Amino acid sequence: MTFDDYRGIWVYLEVKDGNIAPVSLELLGAGRQLADKRKTELAGVLIGSGVKPLAQTAFTYGADVVYVYDDPIFAYYRTEPYMRALLDCCEKHKPEVLLYGATPTGKDLASAIATDLPTGLTADTTILDIEEDTGLLLASRPAFGGNIMATILCKKYRPQMATVRPKVMKALPPDPSRTGKLVEEHIELREEEMRTKVLEIVRETTKKARIDEADIIVAGGKGMGSKEGFQLIHQLAEVLGGAVGASRDVVEAGWIDHHHQVGQTGVTVTPKIYFAIGISGAIQHVVGMQNSELIIAINKDPNAPIFQSCHYGIVGDAFEIVPLLIERFKEEIPKLKAAADVKEEIRHA
Amino acid sequence: MLHIVACIKQVPDTKIIKMNPKTNTMDRASAPAILNPYDAHAVEEAVRLKKKYGGTVSVLTMGPPPAVKAIKKCIELGADEGYMISDRAFAGADTLATSYALTKALEKIAKQRPIDLVICGKMTIDGDTGQVGPGIARRLNIPPLTGVKKVVEINKEKGYAIVHRKLEDGYEVVQSTLPCLFTVEKDINDISFAPLPNMIKAARYQPTIWTADDLEDVDRKQLGLKGSPTIVSKVWAPPKPEGGELLEGSTKEKVEQLLSLVLAKKELFQ
Numbered sequence: 337m338t339f340d341d342y343r344g345i346w347v348y349l350e351v352k353d354g355n356i357a358p359v360s361l362e363l364l365g366a367g368r369q370l371a372d373k374r375k376t377e378l379a380g381v382l383i384g385s386g387v388k389p390l391a392q393t394a395f396t397y398g399a400d401v402v403y404v405y406d407d408p409i410f411a412y413y414r415t416e417p418y419m420r421a422l423l424d425c426c427e428k429h430k431p432e433v434l435l436y437g438a439t440p441t442g443k444d445l446a447s448a449i450a451t452d453l454p455t456g457l458t459a460d461t462t463i464l465d466i467e468e469d470t471g472l473l474l475a476s477r478p479a480f481g482g483n484i485m486a487t488i489l490c491k492k493y494r495p496q497m498a499t500v501r502p503k504v505m506k507a508l509p510p511d512p513s514r515t516g517k518l519v520e521e522h523i524e525l526r527e528e529e530m531r532t533k534v535l536e537i538v539r540e541t542t543k544k545a546r547i548d549e550a551d552i553i554v555a556g557g558k559g560m561g562s563k564e565g566f567q568l569i570h571q572l573a574e575v576l577g578g579a580v581g582a583s584r585d586v587v588e589a590g591w592i593d594h595h596h597q598v599g600q601t602g603v604t605v606t607p608k609i610y611f612a613i614g615i616s617g618a619i620q621h622v623v624g625m626q627n628s629e630l631i632i633a634i635n636k637d638p639n640a641p642i643f644q645s646c647h648y649g650i651v652g653d654a655f656e657i658v659p660l661l662i663e664r665f666k667e668e669i670p671k672l673k674a675a676a677d678v679k680e681e682i683r684h685a
Numbered sequence: 686m687l688h689i690v691a692c693i694k695q696v697p698d699t700k701i702i703k704m705n706p707k708t709n710t711m712d713r714a715s716a717p718a719i720l721n722p723y724d725a726h727a728v729e730e731a732v733r734l735k736k737k738y739g740g741t742v743s744v745l746t747m748g749p750p751p752a753v754k755a756i757k758k759c760i761e762l763g764a765d766e767g768y769m770i771s772d773r774a775f776a777g778a779d780t781l782a783t784s785y786a787l788t789k790a791l792e793k794i795a796k797q798r799p800i801d802l803v804i805c806g807k808m809t810i811d812g813d814t815g816q817v818g819p820g821i822a823r824r825l826n827i828p829p830l831t832g833v834k835k836v837v838e839i840n841k842e843k844g845y846a847i848v849h850r851k852l853e854d855g856y857e858v859v860q861s862t863l864p865c866l867f868t869v870e871k872d873i874n875d876i877s878f879a880p881l882p883n884m885i886k887a888a889r890y891q892p893t894i895w896t897a898d899d900l901e902d903v904d905r906k907q908l909g910l911k912g913s914p915t916i917v918s919k920v921w922a923p924p925k926p927e928g929g930e931l932l933e934g935s936t937k938e939k940v941e942q943l944l945s946l947v948l949a950k951k952e953l954f955q
């Protein structure tokens with residue numbers, strides 16, 4: 337067996353709430369570029385129960401081939417059955433590269449597959465490239481808490497595998513006219529042989545807008561002084577119709593729960609506007625928000641690193657500035673809304 | 686009686702570490718070596734389970750000789766036994782080679798006292814891949830339960846464990862056969878204060894130390910750099926952000942400038 341037997345760029349298509357997860361669509365976008373450079377196929381592997389119709393979504397976003405394992409045993413994610421299916425697919429069709437989203441599920445599955453194949457696995461990749469002639473994957477990732485970037489290679493094993501951070505790669509614009517080849521696969525698995533069972537799934541949806549989907553995020557840090565002081569962040573978010581974000585130190589202080597934490601060990605966000613108020617701008621925080629469209633920092637220390645990572649900054653006391661902002665937004669936003677309503681009326685008239 | 690083994694790693698404190706800007710290597714002297722914070726939670730959970738169900742807590746690390754200090758820290762936290770594997774042959778290991786060496790050590794520990802549960806941290810703060818725990822589980826052929834944020838029940842007689850696994854938007858309740866492996870989240874527990882007798886025990890404690898030759902059925906090709914499919918080929922400093930524009934003027938003027946910047950995106954507010 338030589339490396340030439342391994343062909344094609346693959347993406348593991350994670351299913352979330354009955355759809356292909358956004359990160360998998362992003363990976364199809366990134367994978368398309370790698371496949372074109374290597375003049376090879378882009379394939380997706382879809383595992384789940386009742387998931388066959390989702391293959392078309394993958395074609396729409398750039399896949400040439402989709403391998404489907406559709407069986408009730410895959411109703412929810414468990415390492416064992418999913419791993420057996422994906423190993424089966426790798427052994428039959430031998431990909432050159434296999435990418436996963438660096439989500440809890442993607443990382444769990446990838447780590448198991450890497451051990452069994454065995455092969456190398458690069459974690460939390462943020463930059464991907466491939467050598468056109470050798471097919472060597474260049475996967476780069478932050479390490480040491482974001483203090484360095486490292487390029488990781490896997491020269492002697494195939495497939496080359498990487499988990500890739502969500503919201504770093506770009507999905508292609510969907511093209512509903514694109515089609516591809518659907519390959520139905522099957523593997524014999526019996527429920528009695530499975531060693532784990534999911535007894536219950538509990539969704540903890542907060543009433544507040546989900547932070548990873550919000551257009552506006554108002555994030556506060558330790559500079560807000562106390563849980564009471566942090567209320568100003570909630571108030572500003574409310575007038576702007578945005579979600580509340582926080583630094584890790586705020587979460588650890590118990591001012592807000594972990595779902596709101598932005599950064600390396602929290603969520604990665606890319607809103608249209610990100611406010612960082614009383615946040616020093618540690619690298620572990622910045623990696624989670626640096627791709628936001630407009631970043632605004634408010635901090636009383638002119639030397640705070642956050643001013644290196646923002647588009648606009650105000651040096652000043654949050655307790656002076658934020659109440660003023662709240663007051664002024666309360667006045668101005670309704671005017672914008674009213675103007676929009678007028679326009680709407682004119683259009684309908 | 687349960688036998689729980691927590692895998693722990695000594696790491697540089699990456700929060701305060703300084704990088705040498707010329708070589709892009711860590712200035713190790715700038716950062717103290719600490720017990721990986723996630724692993725402290727792994728040990729804490731093991732000790733809590735021991736208190737609840739009875740048994741023994743062992744800790745295992747692979748690392749250079751100074752890593753004994755991290756084991757002592759675990760003894761303070763309430764671990765009973767410490768094992769360390771230390772050998773040049775292990776150096777340069779990626780996650781695949783790391784999980785191989787740790788598995789060989791776990792097999793040796795299990796010969797002395799069978800293992801019911803292995804607990805790892807969610808990830809380290811230096812390599813921070815989170816891949817070693819699931820790798821060990823595959824090699825031992827036991828179920829990996831990643832992202833555990835609560836242990837509901839361990840039932841050794843009936844041979845199962847029930848835990849809460851963290852999901853992106855909630856959690857799932859999972860039952861697994863024993864033995865199995867957990868990787869734990871930080872919110873699984875708060876670290877208890879080390880009682881004085883533990884501190885005294887820790888100060889004197891000497892862990893069992895094994896070299897590669899002490900482990901059984903070891904395939905040397907799978908150890909260290911040789912056994913590592915991944916290679917770190919290039920290391921560089923992340924691009925420095927260019928820095929933003931600071932708004933000038935009186936507080937009121939700054940607020941007004943900010944207002945117009947934000948309201949310029951009027952589609953967000955209509």
Ligand SMILES: Cc1cc2nc3c(=O)[nH]c(=O)nc-3n(C[C@H](O)[C@H](O)[C@H](O)COP(=O)(O)OP(=O)(O)OC[C@H]3O[C@@H](n4cnc5c(N)ncnc54)[C@H](O)[C@@H]3O)c2cc1C
Pocket residue numbers: 481556557558559560582583584585586597598599600601602603613614615616617618619620621624634635636637640652653654655699700810
């Ligand atoms: C492995 C690892 C992972 C991590 N992951 C994350 C992560 O995911 N997310 C994260 O956020 N952090 C993370 N951290 C922690 C990170 O290193 C920082 O410690 C943290 O982000 C600091 O939080 P902060 O900015 O709120 O607090 P501080 O650093 O204490 O900053 C407070 C800031 O508020 C300013 N301030 C004080 N008073 C006022 C006032 N009245 N008005 C205006 N400004 C004021 C101060 O000038 C200061 O800049 C991680 C660390 C490690 C080691």
Ligand SMILES: Cc1cc2nc3c(=O)[nH]c(=O)nc-3n(C[C@H](O)[C@H](O)[C@H](O)COP(=O)(O)OP(=O)(O)OC[C@H]3O[C@@H](n4cnc5c(N)ncnc54)[C@H](O)[C@@H]3O)c2cc1C
Pocket residue numbers: 456457458459477479480486488691692693694721723724727745746747748778779780781783787804805806807808809811812813814815816817818915917
């Ligand atoms: C810059 C850089 C980038 C790297 N990138 C990769 C990469 O992408 N892929 C890759 O395979 N390797 C990579 N490595 C190598 C990796 O850091 C080492 O393999 C390391 O020994 C273990 O990985 P980790 O620190 O990521 O552990 P993690 O997988 O994050 O650790 C999870 C848990 O496993 C246990 N554990 C981990 N290490 C030990 C130990 N030595 N002793 C006892 N228990 C332990 C602990 O419970 C820990 O909480 C990289 C190394 C460097 C320096």
